[in-house]
Amino acid sequence: MYVVIMGCGRVGAALAAGLDRLGHEVAVIDRNRQAFRRLSPDFRGKQVVGEGYHREVLVEAGVEGAQAFAAVSSGDNSNIISARVARETFGVDRVVARIYDAKRAAVYERLGIPTVATVPWSTDRFLRMLLPDGVASAWREPTGTVAILALPVHEEWVGHPIRDLEAATGSRVAFIVRFGTGILPGPDTAVQAEDTIYVAAVSGTVSDVTAAAGAPPQEG
Structure with missing residues:
Protein backbone atom coordinates (compact mmCIF):
# COMPACT_ATOMS: atom_id res chain seq x y z
CA MET A 1 0.00 0.00 0.00
CA TYR A 2 0.98 3.63 -0.37
CA VAL A 3 1.36 5.52 2.93
CA VAL A 4 2.01 9.21 3.55
CA ILE A 5 3.60 10.16 6.88
CA MET A 6 3.55 13.72 8.19
CA GLY A 7 6.47 14.27 10.56
CA CYS A 8 9.96 12.81 10.43
CA GLY A 9 10.80 12.83 14.12
CA ARG A 10 11.75 9.64 15.92
CA VAL A 11 8.28 8.12 15.56
CA GLY A 12 7.81 9.18 11.95
CA ALA A 13 11.24 7.94 10.90
CA ALA A 14 10.75 4.60 12.68
CA LEU A 15 7.29 4.19 11.15
CA ALA A 16 8.62 5.00 7.69
CA ALA A 17 11.48 2.54 8.12
CA GLY A 18 9.12 -0.22 9.25
CA LEU A 19 6.73 0.28 6.37
CA ASP A 20 9.59 0.49 3.87
CA ARG A 21 11.08 -2.69 5.26
CA LEU A 22 7.74 -4.47 4.79
CA GLY A 23 7.68 -3.47 1.14
CA HIS A 24 5.14 -0.65 1.25
CA GLU A 25 5.54 2.60 -0.68
CA VAL A 26 6.12 5.53 1.67
CA ALA A 27 6.30 9.30 1.41
CA VAL A 28 7.49 11.36 4.39
CA ILE A 29 6.68 15.05 4.88
CA ASP A 30 8.57 17.38 7.20
CA ARG A 31 9.07 21.14 7.19
CA ASN A 32 12.71 20.70 8.24
CA ARG A 33 14.90 19.13 5.58
CA GLN A 34 17.42 18.09 8.23
CA ALA A 35 14.80 15.81 9.78
CA PHE A 36 15.22 13.37 6.90
CA ARG A 37 18.68 12.56 8.22
CA ARG A 38 16.88 10.25 10.66
CA LEU A 39 15.97 8.01 7.71
CA SER A 40 18.28 5.21 6.70
CA PRO A 41 20.43 5.73 3.59
CA ASP A 42 18.61 2.67 2.24
CA PHE A 43 15.17 4.29 2.59
CA ARG A 44 13.44 4.01 -0.78
CA GLY A 45 10.52 6.35 -0.16
CA LYS A 46 9.82 9.94 -1.12
CA GLN A 47 10.94 12.89 1.01
CA VAL A 48 8.88 16.07 0.78
CA VAL A 49 9.78 19.35 2.49
CA GLY A 50 6.84 21.48 3.62
CA GLU A 51 3.89 21.83 5.97
CA GLY A 52 1.91 18.61 6.01
CA TYR A 53 -1.47 20.34 6.02
CA HIS A 54 -0.85 22.37 2.85
CA ARG A 55 -2.70 20.98 -0.13
CA GLU A 56 0.18 21.39 -2.58
CA VAL A 57 2.60 19.64 -0.23
CA LEU A 58 0.23 16.72 0.24
CA VAL A 59 -0.27 16.45 -3.51
CA GLU A 60 3.51 16.41 -4.01
CA ALA A 61 3.70 13.59 -1.48
CA GLY A 62 1.18 11.60 -3.50
CA VAL A 63 -1.74 11.74 -1.07
CA GLU A 64 -4.20 11.47 -3.96
CA GLY A 65 -3.10 7.88 -4.47
CA ALA A 66 -2.47 7.01 -0.82
CA GLN A 67 -4.34 4.29 1.04
CA ALA A 68 -3.16 5.50 4.47
CA PHE A 69 -2.01 8.70 6.18
CA ALA A 70 -0.27 9.09 9.55
CA ALA A 71 0.21 12.47 11.24
CA VAL A 72 2.96 12.05 13.82
CA SER A 73 4.62 15.46 14.10
CA SER A 74 5.26 17.07 17.48
CA GLY A 75 2.27 19.44 17.18
CA ASP A 76 -1.30 18.42 17.99
CA ASN A 77 -2.80 21.16 15.84
CA SER A 78 -0.67 20.29 12.81
CA ASN A 79 -1.46 16.61 13.20
CA ILE A 80 -5.20 16.99 13.41
CA ILE A 81 -5.42 19.58 10.61
CA SER A 82 -3.36 17.46 8.23
CA ALA A 83 -5.31 14.33 9.18
CA ARG A 84 -8.61 16.06 8.48
CA VAL A 85 -7.37 17.38 5.14
CA ALA A 86 -6.20 13.89 4.16
CA ARG A 87 -9.55 12.39 5.16
CA GLU A 88 -12.01 15.07 4.10
CA THR A 89 -10.31 16.63 1.07
CA PHE A 90 -8.48 13.68 -0.43
CA GLY A 91 -10.64 10.81 0.83
CA VAL A 92 -7.84 8.72 2.33
CA ASP A 93 -9.46 5.71 4.01
CA ARG A 94 -6.99 5.00 6.80
CA VAL A 95 -6.01 8.12 8.74
CA VAL A 96 -4.53 8.34 12.23
CA ALA A 97 -3.17 11.27 14.23
CA ARG A 98 -0.86 11.31 17.23
CA ILE A 99 -2.25 13.61 19.94
CA TYR A 100 -0.57 14.55 23.21
CA ASP A 101 -3.66 16.14 24.79
CA ALA A 102 -6.03 13.31 25.79
CA LYS A 103 -9.04 15.66 25.98
CA ARG A 104 -8.44 16.79 22.41
CA ALA A 105 -8.04 13.16 21.35
CA ALA A 106 -11.57 12.41 22.59
CA VAL A 107 -12.97 15.28 20.52
CA TYR A 108 -11.17 14.18 17.37
CA GLU A 109 -12.31 10.59 17.82
CA ARG A 110 -15.90 11.87 17.74
CA LEU A 111 -15.06 13.68 14.50
CA GLY A 112 -14.06 10.35 13.00
CA ILE A 113 -10.28 10.79 13.17
CA PRO A 114 -8.64 7.84 14.96
CA THR A 115 -5.99 9.09 17.38
CA VAL A 116 -3.15 7.76 19.48
CA ALA A 117 -3.13 9.72 22.74
CA THR A 118 0.56 9.52 23.56
CA VAL A 119 0.50 10.38 27.27
CA PRO A 120 -2.31 7.98 28.35
CA TRP A 121 -0.85 5.20 26.21
CA SER A 122 2.65 5.65 27.66
CA THR A 123 1.29 5.90 31.20
CA ASP A 124 -0.63 2.68 30.73
CA ARG A 125 2.46 0.88 29.47
CA PHE A 126 4.38 1.95 32.57
CA LEU A 127 1.54 0.82 34.83
CA ARG A 128 1.46 -2.59 33.18
CA MET A 129 5.18 -3.02 33.83
CA LEU A 130 5.18 -1.63 37.38
Missing part, protein backbone atom coordinates in the same frame (compact mmCIF):
# COMPACT_ATOMS: atom_id res chain seq x y z
CA LEU A 131 2.02 -3.04 38.95
CA PRO A 132 1.15 -6.65 39.82
CA ASP A 133 -0.59 -8.76 37.20
CA GLY A 134 -4.29 -8.06 36.92
CA VAL A 135 -4.15 -4.55 38.36
CA ALA A 136 -2.99 -2.60 35.33
CA SER A 137 -5.05 -2.55 32.16
CA ALA A 138 -4.48 -5.03 29.34
CA TRP A 139 -5.84 -2.54 26.80
CA ARG A 140 -6.96 1.06 26.75
CA GLU A 141 -8.89 2.78 23.96
CA PRO A 142 -7.08 5.70 22.30
CA THR A 143 -8.54 8.50 24.43
CA GLY A 144 -7.54 6.69 27.62
CA THR A 145 -11.11 6.77 29.01
CA VAL A 146 -11.96 3.06 29.06
CA ALA A 147 -9.61 0.27 30.11
CA ILE A 148 -9.87 -3.50 29.87
CA LEU A 149 -8.14 -5.41 32.66
CA ALA A 150 -7.81 -8.93 33.95
CA LEU A 151 -9.70 -8.73 37.24
CA PRO A 152 -8.56 -10.81 40.24
CA VAL A 153 -11.70 -11.88 42.16
CA HIS A 154 -12.22 -13.17 45.68
CA GLU A 155 -12.63 -16.95 45.85
CA GLU A 156 -16.16 -16.55 47.21
CA TRP A 157 -17.31 -15.15 43.86
CA VAL A 158 -17.16 -18.70 42.46
CA GLY A 159 -20.70 -19.80 41.68
CA HIS A 160 -22.11 -16.27 41.51
CA PRO A 161 -23.50 -14.97 38.20
CA ILE A 162 -21.62 -12.40 36.19
CA ARG A 163 -24.40 -9.84 36.65
CA ASP A 164 -23.71 -9.77 40.41
CA LEU A 165 -20.00 -9.14 39.83
CA GLU A 166 -20.81 -6.34 37.39
CA ALA A 167 -23.23 -4.74 39.82
CA ALA A 168 -20.74 -4.90 42.70
CA THR A 169 -17.80 -3.51 40.74
CA GLY A 170 -19.50 -1.07 38.38
CA SER A 171 -17.66 -2.67 35.45
CA ARG A 172 -18.72 -4.70 32.42
CA VAL A 173 -17.40 -8.22 31.89
CA ALA A 174 -15.97 -8.28 28.37
CA PHE A 175 -14.90 -11.93 28.20
CA ILE A 176 -13.64 -14.84 30.29
CA VAL A 177 -10.74 -17.16 29.61
CA ARG A 178 -11.78 -20.58 30.91
CA PHE A 179 -9.56 -23.64 30.53
CA GLY A 180 -7.51 -21.75 27.95
CA THR A 181 -10.50 -20.79 25.80
CA GLY A 182 -12.11 -17.35 25.55
CA ILE A 183 -15.87 -17.20 26.05
CA LEU A 184 -18.41 -14.37 25.87
CA PRO A 185 -20.50 -14.72 29.04
CA GLY A 186 -24.13 -13.84 29.51
CA PRO A 187 -25.56 -12.24 32.66
CA ASP A 188 -26.40 -15.67 34.11
CA THR A 189 -22.96 -17.20 33.43
CA ALA A 190 -21.52 -18.31 36.75
CA VAL A 191 -17.97 -17.54 37.83
CA GLN A 192 -15.85 -20.70 38.02
CA ALA A 193 -12.60 -21.39 39.83
CA GLU A 194 -9.54 -20.63 37.71
CA ASP A 195 -11.48 -18.25 35.44
CA THR A 196 -9.53 -15.23 34.17
CA ILE A 197 -12.14 -12.49 33.97
CA TYR A 198 -11.54 -9.45 31.76
CA VAL A 199 -13.68 -6.41 32.47
CA ALA A 200 -14.14 -3.00 30.85
CA ALA A 201 -14.03 -0.09 33.29
CA VAL A 202 -13.73 3.68 33.22
CA SER A 203 -10.03 4.44 33.76
CA GLY A 204 -10.47 6.51 36.91
CA THR A 205 -12.40 3.71 38.62
CA VAL A 206 -9.91 0.86 38.10
CA SER A 207 -8.71 0.87 41.73
CA ASP A 208 -12.29 0.80 43.05
CA VAL A 209 -13.26 -1.99 40.64
CA THR A 210 -10.26 -4.06 41.70
CA ALA A 211 -10.99 -3.51 45.40
CA ALA A 212 -14.66 -4.53 45.01
CA ALA A 213 -13.77 -7.70 43.12
CA GLY A 214 -11.14 -8.60 45.70
CA ALA A 215 -13.72 -8.53 48.49
CA PRO A 216 -16.27 -11.32 49.04
CA PRO A 217 -19.72 -10.74 47.55
CA GLN A 218 -22.26 -9.01 49.75
CA GLU A 219 -25.30 -11.19 50.35
CA GLY A 220 -28.60 -9.70 49.27
Whole structure:
Protein backbone atom coordinates (compact mmCIF):
# COMPACT_ATOMS: atom_id res chain seq x y z
CA MET A 1 0.00 0.00 0.00
CA TYR A 2 0.98 3.63 -0.37
CA VAL A 3 1.36 5.52 2.93
CA VAL A 4 2.01 9.21 3.55
CA ILE A 5 3.60 10.16 6.88
CA MET A 6 3.55 13.72 8.19
CA GLY A 7 6.47 14.27 10.56
CA CYS A 8 9.96 12.81 10.43
CA GLY A 9 10.80 12.83 14.12
CA ARG A 10 11.75 9.64 15.92
CA VAL A 11 8.28 8.12 15.56
CA GLY A 12 7.81 9.18 11.95
CA ALA A 13 11.24 7.94 10.90
CA ALA A 14 10.75 4.60 12.68
CA LEU A 15 7.29 4.19 11.15
CA ALA A 16 8.62 5.00 7.69
CA ALA A 17 11.48 2.54 8.12
CA GLY A 18 9.12 -0.22 9.25
CA LEU A 19 6.73 0.28 6.37
CA ASP A 20 9.59 0.49 3.87
CA ARG A 21 11.08 -2.69 5.26
CA LEU A 22 7.74 -4.47 4.79
CA GLY A 23 7.68 -3.47 1.14
CA HIS A 24 5.14 -0.65 1.25
CA GLU A 25 5.54 2.60 -0.68
CA VAL A 26 6.12 5.53 1.67
CA ALA A 27 6.30 9.30 1.41
CA VAL A 28 7.49 11.36 4.39
CA ILE A 29 6.68 15.05 4.88
CA ASP A 30 8.57 17.38 7.20
CA ARG A 31 9.07 21.14 7.19
CA ASN A 32 12.71 20.70 8.24
CA ARG A 33 14.90 19.13 5.58
CA GLN A 34 17.42 18.09 8.23
CA ALA A 35 14.80 15.81 9.78
CA PHE A 36 15.22 13.37 6.90
CA ARG A 37 18.68 12.56 8.22
CA ARG A 38 16.88 10.25 10.66
CA LEU A 39 15.97 8.01 7.71
CA SER A 40 18.28 5.21 6.70
CA PRO A 41 20.43 5.73 3.59
CA ASP A 42 18.61 2.67 2.24
CA PHE A 43 15.17 4.29 2.59
CA ARG A 44 13.44 4.01 -0.78
CA GLY A 45 10.52 6.35 -0.16
CA LYS A 46 9.82 9.94 -1.12
CA GLN A 47 10.94 12.89 1.01
CA VAL A 48 8.88 16.07 0.78
CA VAL A 49 9.78 19.35 2.49
CA GLY A 50 6.84 21.48 3.62
CA GLU A 51 3.89 21.83 5.97
CA GLY A 52 1.91 18.61 6.01
CA TYR A 53 -1.47 20.34 6.02
CA HIS A 54 -0.85 22.37 2.85
CA ARG A 55 -2.70 20.98 -0.13
CA GLU A 56 0.18 21.39 -2.58
CA VAL A 57 2.60 19.64 -0.23
CA LEU A 58 0.23 16.72 0.24
CA VAL A 59 -0.27 16.45 -3.51
CA GLU A 60 3.51 16.41 -4.01
CA ALA A 61 3.70 13.59 -1.48
CA GLY A 62 1.18 11.60 -3.50
CA VAL A 63 -1.74 11.74 -1.07
CA GLU A 64 -4.20 11.47 -3.96
CA GLY A 65 -3.10 7.88 -4.47
CA ALA A 66 -2.47 7.01 -0.82
CA GLN A 67 -4.34 4.29 1.04
CA ALA A 68 -3.16 5.50 4.47
CA PHE A 69 -2.01 8.70 6.18
CA ALA A 70 -0.27 9.09 9.55
CA ALA A 71 0.21 12.47 11.24
CA VAL A 72 2.96 12.05 13.82
CA SER A 73 4.62 15.46 14.10
CA SER A 74 5.26 17.07 17.48
CA GLY A 75 2.27 19.44 17.18
CA ASP A 76 -1.30 18.42 17.99
CA ASN A 77 -2.80 21.16 15.84
CA SER A 78 -0.67 20.29 12.81
CA ASN A 79 -1.46 16.61 13.20
CA ILE A 80 -5.20 16.99 13.41
CA ILE A 81 -5.42 19.58 10.61
CA SER A 82 -3.36 17.46 8.23
CA ALA A 83 -5.31 14.33 9.18
CA ARG A 84 -8.61 16.06 8.48
CA VAL A 85 -7.37 17.38 5.14
CA ALA A 86 -6.20 13.89 4.16
CA ARG A 87 -9.55 12.39 5.16
CA GLU A 88 -12.01 15.07 4.10
CA THR A 89 -10.31 16.63 1.07
CA PHE A 90 -8.48 13.68 -0.43
CA GLY A 91 -10.64 10.81 0.83
CA VAL A 92 -7.84 8.72 2.33
CA ASP A 93 -9.46 5.71 4.01
CA ARG A 94 -6.99 5.00 6.80
CA VAL A 95 -6.01 8.12 8.74
CA VAL A 96 -4.53 8.34 12.23
CA ALA A 97 -3.17 11.27 14.23
CA ARG A 98 -0.86 11.31 17.23
CA ILE A 99 -2.25 13.61 19.94
CA TYR A 100 -0.57 14.55 23.21
CA ASP A 101 -3.66 16.14 24.79
CA ALA A 102 -6.03 13.31 25.79
CA LYS A 103 -9.04 15.66 25.98
CA ARG A 104 -8.44 16.79 22.41
CA ALA A 105 -8.04 13.16 21.35
CA ALA A 106 -11.57 12.41 22.59
CA VAL A 107 -12.97 15.28 20.52
CA TYR A 108 -11.17 14.18 17.37
CA GLU A 109 -12.31 10.59 17.82
CA ARG A 110 -15.90 11.87 17.74
CA LEU A 111 -15.06 13.68 14.50
CA GLY A 112 -14.06 10.35 13.00
CA ILE A 113 -10.28 10.79 13.17
CA PRO A 114 -8.64 7.84 14.96
CA THR A 115 -5.99 9.09 17.38
CA VAL A 116 -3.15 7.76 19.48
CA ALA A 117 -3.13 9.72 22.74
CA THR A 118 0.56 9.52 23.56
CA VAL A 119 0.50 10.38 27.27
CA PRO A 120 -2.31 7.98 28.35
CA TRP A 121 -0.85 5.20 26.21
CA SER A 122 2.65 5.65 27.66
CA THR A 123 1.29 5.90 31.20
CA ASP A 124 -0.63 2.68 30.73
CA ARG A 125 2.46 0.88 29.47
CA PHE A 126 4.38 1.95 32.57
CA LEU A 127 1.54 0.82 34.83
CA ARG A 128 1.46 -2.59 33.18
CA MET A 129 5.18 -3.02 33.83
CA LEU A 130 5.18 -1.63 37.38
CA LEU A 131 2.02 -3.04 38.95
CA PRO A 132 1.15 -6.65 39.82
CA ASP A 133 -0.59 -8.76 37.20
CA GLY A 134 -4.29 -8.06 36.92
CA VAL A 135 -4.15 -4.55 38.36
CA ALA A 136 -2.99 -2.60 35.33
CA SER A 137 -5.05 -2.55 32.16
CA ALA A 138 -4.48 -5.03 29.34
CA TRP A 139 -5.84 -2.54 26.80
CA ARG A 140 -6.96 1.06 26.75
CA GLU A 141 -8.89 2.78 23.96
CA PRO A 142 -7.08 5.70 22.30
CA THR A 143 -8.54 8.50 24.43
CA GLY A 144 -7.54 6.69 27.62
CA THR A 145 -11.11 6.77 29.01
CA VAL A 146 -11.96 3.06 29.06
CA ALA A 147 -9.61 0.27 30.11
CA ILE A 148 -9.87 -3.50 29.87
CA LEU A 149 -8.14 -5.41 32.66
CA ALA A 150 -7.81 -8.93 33.95
CA LEU A 151 -9.70 -8.73 37.24
CA PRO A 152 -8.56 -10.81 40.24
CA VAL A 153 -11.70 -11.88 42.16
CA HIS A 154 -12.22 -13.17 45.68
CA GLU A 155 -12.63 -16.95 45.85
CA GLU A 156 -16.16 -16.55 47.21
CA TRP A 157 -17.31 -15.15 43.86
CA VAL A 158 -17.16 -18.70 42.46
CA GLY A 159 -20.70 -19.80 41.68
CA HIS A 160 -22.11 -16.27 41.51
CA PRO A 161 -23.50 -14.97 38.20
CA ILE A 162 -21.62 -12.40 36.19
CA ARG A 163 -24.40 -9.84 36.65
CA ASP A 164 -23.71 -9.77 40.41
CA LEU A 165 -20.00 -9.14 39.83
CA GLU A 166 -20.81 -6.34 37.39
CA ALA A 167 -23.23 -4.74 39.82
CA ALA A 168 -20.74 -4.90 42.70
CA THR A 169 -17.80 -3.51 40.74
CA GLY A 170 -19.50 -1.07 38.38
CA SER A 171 -17.66 -2.67 35.45
CA ARG A 172 -18.72 -4.70 32.42
CA VAL A 173 -17.40 -8.22 31.89
CA ALA A 174 -15.97 -8.28 28.37
CA PHE A 175 -14.90 -11.93 28.20
CA ILE A 176 -13.64 -14.84 30.29
CA VAL A 177 -10.74 -17.16 29.61
CA ARG A 178 -11.78 -20.58 30.91
CA PHE A 179 -9.56 -23.64 30.53
CA GLY A 180 -7.51 -21.75 27.95
CA THR A 181 -10.50 -20.79 25.80
CA GLY A 182 -12.11 -17.35 25.55
CA ILE A 183 -15.87 -17.20 26.05
CA LEU A 184 -18.41 -14.37 25.87
CA PRO A 185 -20.50 -14.72 29.04
CA GLY A 186 -24.13 -13.84 29.51
CA PRO A 187 -25.56 -12.24 32.66
CA ASP A 188 -26.40 -15.67 34.11
CA THR A 189 -22.96 -17.20 33.43
CA ALA A 190 -21.52 -18.31 36.75
CA VAL A 191 -17.97 -17.54 37.83
CA GLN A 192 -15.85 -20.70 38.02
CA ALA A 193 -12.60 -21.39 39.83
CA GLU A 194 -9.54 -20.63 37.71
CA ASP A 195 -11.48 -18.25 35.44
CA THR A 196 -9.53 -15.23 34.17
CA ILE A 197 -12.14 -12.49 33.97
CA TYR A 198 -11.54 -9.45 31.76
CA VAL A 199 -13.68 -6.41 32.47
CA ALA A 200 -14.14 -3.00 30.85
CA ALA A 201 -14.03 -0.09 33.29
CA VAL A 202 -13.73 3.68 33.22
CA SER A 203 -10.03 4.44 33.76
CA GLY A 204 -10.47 6.51 36.91
CA THR A 205 -12.40 3.71 38.62
CA VAL A 206 -9.91 0.86 38.10
CA SER A 207 -8.71 0.87 41.73
CA ASP A 208 -12.29 0.80 43.05
CA VAL A 209 -13.26 -1.99 40.64
CA THR A 210 -10.26 -4.06 41.70
CA ALA A 211 -10.99 -3.51 45.40
CA ALA A 212 -14.66 -4.53 45.01
CA ALA A 213 -13.77 -7.70 43.12
CA GLY A 214 -11.14 -8.60 45.70
CA ALA A 215 -13.72 -8.53 48.49
CA PRO A 216 -16.27 -11.32 49.04
CA PRO A 217 -19.72 -10.74 47.55
CA GLN A 218 -22.26 -9.01 49.75
CA GLU A 219 -25.30 -11.19 50.35
CA GLY A 220 -28.60 -9.70 49.27
